[in-house]
Amino acid sequence: NAGVTQTPKFRILKIGQSMTLQCTQDMNHNYMYWYRQDPGMGLKLIYYSVGAGITDKGEVPNGYNVSRSTTEDFPLRLELAAPSQTSVYFCASSYLRQGVDNEQFFGPGTRLTVL
Amino acid sequence: TQLLEQSPQFLSIQEGENLTVYCNSSSVFSSLQWYRQEPGEGPVLLVTVVTGGEVKKLKRLTFQFGDARKDSSLHITAAQPGDTGLYLCAGAGEDYKLSFGAGTTVTVRA
Numbered sequence: 001n002a003g004v005t006q007t008p009k010f011r012i013l014k015i016g017q018s019m020t021l022q023c024t025q026d027m028n029h030n031y032m033y034w035y036r037q038d039p040g041m042g043l044k045l046i047y048y049s050v051g052a053g054i055t056d057k058g059e060v061p062n063g064y065n066v067s068r069s070t071t072e073d074f075p076l077r078l079e080l081a082a083p084s085q086t087s088v089y090f091c092a093s094s095y096l097r098q099g100v101d102n103e104q105f106f107g108p109g110t111r112l113t114v115l
Numbered sequence: 116t117q118l119l120e121q122s123p124q125f126l127s128i129q130e131g132e133n134l135t136v137y138c139n140s141s142s143v144f145s146s147l148q149w150y151r152q153e154p155g156e157g158p159v160l161l162v163t164v165v166t167g168g169e170v171k172k173l174k175r176l177t178f179q180f181g182d183a184r185k186d187s188s189l190h191i192t193a194a195q196p197g198d199t200g201l202y203l204c205a206g207a208g209e210d211y212k213l214s215f216g217a218g219t220t221v222t223v224r225a
Contacts, residue, residue, distance in 0.1 A: 004157070035215075040124070042203065042215040043158070058212065090157050104148075104213070106157025 002026050004107035006091050012113045013081040021076040021110050023091030031094045032074040033058070033104070034066065036087040043090065049074055081114045088112070118142070119206055121216035129224050131193055136219045138204035139186045145207050147180055147187045152201040152218070161189075194223045 007022045030051050035043040045058030049068040065077040091107045119140045146165045150158035162171050164180035171178045177190040205213040
């Protein structure tokens, strides 16, 4: 059981480039989430999904897109990278809803720098 | 978005000392979670508290949820270097999305 895996671990992008951050979970969880973590700012929710084919915006969705074609995969797409998107990105999954005594499992993160 | 404030932002103590981390909000939460995050890794859930006034103990860690379900505290007794990390609180509101605090960085010196 690998849990939640993310690739790549590190990436440097130039302004205007695009990339996809990959996230896969093998726990058959319905719910998946993308967060960004900036120093001293905690975790901010970018997008989330309650099941295959269903996605919704979180707190900071601008500049990002997601898709959920399978239960296992939840990729995050950056179309036109900007320096403000320099951050550490975490993917997470849970069986039921967030909170309500339900554990959320996080991947190891992707550290992205946009220059 | 419901704002969660954590204090202190940084805490450095000697091995064997006790410490308390606070998580406060003006909003009511249906539940509150505490996570610990080590450098280069994702957060890992420590506990979820659901009932106002609830106290949960995990070995040397004691978690308390305020009576009004707006605040929480984490107390570590006889801290060890292995307790070093970033401690994050996260609250679930009326919808099921979590709001995270900015975290408290705890360093326990041997």
